[in-house]
């Protein structure tokens with residue numbers, strides 16, 4: 363259950379699901395013992411409205427989930443810069 367904004371510097375309590383953004387990560391991947399059962403496990407995170415405007419969440423290649431600034435995202439070749447893309451959405 364998500365109770366607070368995933369941004370540790372914010373920590374705003376979750377009251378309205380319609381505000382902000384929910385992130386769901388599959389954390390079942392990763393090192394597992396040979397022969398061990400791999401259980402599917404999903405983690406839910408929430409960024410409040412203010413934080414989700416400037417931040418997003420990602421799971422890196424070591425399955426570490428972190429809050430990152432939107433602008434830190436690596437652009438694909440030919441992709442529109444995130445600032446321009448988000449301005450178009452409004």
Ligand SMILES: [Zn+2]
Pocket residue numbers: 367368369372373374409410411412413414
């Ligand atoms: Zn927040």
